[in-house]
Each structure stands twice: as structure tokens, then as C-alpha cells.
């Protein structure tokens with residue numbers, strides 16, 4: 402086992418924040434992971450995988466365990482459906498591409514989401530009308546305290562909007578080691594209802610889209626407004642879209658009739674945080690090396706040498722001004738490591 406010391410984590414988080422890990426180890430096997438968890442000489446442990454949904458604000462004084470478990474296998478299949486087992490360290494978009502090459506449907510709307518498969522259930526990744534929970538069967542996770550493997554089925558994960566048990570009751574207690582998904586081999590259920598997808602397909606003259614067409618449309622849309630973390634450090638949407646009560650919504654919409662909004666159910670409404678942030682004047686603004694993306698105000702970016710504190714301070718300023726202007730609290734979607 403190769404435990405390194407004082408390793409920069411810049412290449413291990415998509416924000417590109419340059420903090421150091423006191424100790425660092427790369428994990429490629431389950432037995433190796435169990436052994437690392439047993440190490441008494443490193444009482445503090447910190448798990449990192451794709452690093453696509455975290456903001457690191459200081460050096461990590463712990464043993465940083467980088468999950469690099471690989472492999473995609475078919476667990477079960479019949480004429481109509483296939484169940485696949487994906488190891489946690491598989492890159493998410495690489496997985497989506499693999500399913501498309503095989504002709505398996507279900508992940509096409511989730512194309513180009515940064516990060517690894519093992520972290521997808523933690524925040525129930527979602528885009529363009531589809532969420533992970535729609536194709537999720539179960540995941541296997543290792544309990545950090547005992548090294549035992551436990552299975553969580555779809556219900557046990559308590560998925561919500563960018564939310565799961567792993568962000569709540571089970572937070573910090575498990576390492577997801579593999580994810581099991583159920584995909585279609587034929588009669589794919591296509592989700593083109595999300596406005597931008599239909600428009601993109603129409604533009605290309607596609608009337609009967611394939612799953613590949615949908616993936617291509619999603620990739621084009623994402624590339625047109627979301628920055629590529631390899632070119633500009635970011636963590637996707639920094640904030641969740643706020644959900645407010647009907648009463649609060651009625652007051653809000655009276656004042657701002659032009660605001661985009663979605664009905665969650667009879668009692669609640671969702672307002673795009675990107676719109677609120679843009680209206681508060683932050684879109685495209687830069688504060689040193691921390692900034693708000695010029696094409697999507699929901700995304701905070703690192704122009705090169707921003708610290709985690711710089712990004713955090715900017716996010717707090719945005720929260721304050723949005724609250725002052727609209728009386729709506731917006732909450733981070735990314736995991737802030739303080």
C-alpha cells in the first residue's frame with residue numbers, strides 16, 4: 402500500500418482548488434479498501450472520488466482515500482432489460498457512452514455530468530427531466546467503521562431532489578463501492594419534454610430521435626452553457642433551485658411576474674436559482690479568481706488560483722443579496738468541506 406504525504410488535491414477536485422492532503426492513498430480493490438479502513442495509525446480518513454461535487458476550503462489533515470475502483474459488468478439481462486454493475490470509480494460520462502455503444506437506454510439525458518459513478522447516488526444526479534433514481538436498482542457501500550459491505554436499494558436511499566440518505570442520516574458513514582442500474586434494451590422510454598432538448602432535435606431535423614440523438618442534444622446544450630471543468634474549474638450547479646411554499650410563491654410572482662417557475666406539487670413551487678442570481682446582478686461577475694459563470698449564473702468558477710475560501714465567500718455574498726432582493730434563501734448543492 403502506497404501512502405503518500407503532502408499531496409496536492411488540485412487534480413482531484415473539479416473546482417481545481419489547490420489544498421494538500423496530509424496523507425493520500427489510491428484504492429483500486431475492495432480488500433485494499435478494507436485494509437486501509439482498519440489502519441489505526443491514521444484515525445482521520447477522508448474519501449474522495451471524482452471530486453465533482455465538493456468545495457475544499459482548507460488542507461485535509463487526514464488520510465485522503467481516493468476511490469479508483471473500476472469495472473462495468475452485466476449482472477442480469479433478458480430480451481427487454483439489462484442490469485449492470487458499475488464500480489464506483491468509473492467516470493460517469495464514460496459509463497453513459499458505454500451504455501450508448503451497447504444500445505442501452507436510460508442514461509442518455511444524463512450525458513456529460515462530471516464526476517464518478519460512486520458519487521452519483523449521493524446527490525441523486527439529475528438533468529433534463531431525468532434523475533439517477535429513475536434507473537437506480539441498488540448500490541453497495543462499505544461501512545467505514547466496520548469495513549462491511551451493505552446494500553441499499555432504491556427505497557433505502559431515500560432519494561429526493563439532489564438529495565439522498567448519504568447526505569443525511571448516513572452522511573460520512575459509508576463509501577459507495579458499486580452502483581446497480583436497470584436499463585432498457587428496446588422500447589426505450591425517451592424524455593424529450595425538457596424544452597431545450599426538443600428545440601435542439603428540431604434544429605437538426607430529427608423527428609424520431611434515438612437515445613444517441615438525445616445524448617448528442619444534451620451534450621450540445623450542456624456545452625453551450627456549462628463550463629468544462631478541465632478548462633475552467635467548477636462544480637456544476639453550486640446552488641439548488643429553491644422550493645418555496647405556495648403562499649410565498651404567490652407573493653413572489655406578483656412582484657416578479659416574468660420569473661420562470663415550476664410547480665412541484667399543489668403546495669410548492671420551484672424557482673431557478675440561476676435566474677435569481679442573474680437578477681441580483683452576479684452573472685458573469687468576477688471577484689479575483691472566483692467568479693459567476695457568464696452563461697449560467699448557477700455555476701461558480703475558479704479562474705485559476707481561487708482558494709476554496711474565495712469561492713465560499715462569493716457564494717455567501719450571493720446568498721445574502723438574493724435573500725435581500727427576493728426574500729428567498731438559496732442553499733448550496735455542493736458539499737462544502739470546512
Ligand code: EPU
Pocket residue numbers: 527528529530627636637638639640641642661673674675676677679684696697698699734
Ligand atoms: N436562468 C437564468 N439565468 C441563468 C441561468 C438560468 O435566467 O443564468 C433561467 C433560464 O432561463 C431558465 C431557468 O433559469 O428559465 C432554468 O435554467 P436551466 O434550464 O439552465 O436549468 P437550471 O434550473 O439552471 C438545472 C440543474 C442542472 C441541470 C439543468 C437541466 C439544479 C440545481 N441544476 O439547472 O444541473 O443540468 O437543470 O436539467 O437543479 C448540476 O446539478 O450540476 C446541474 C448542472
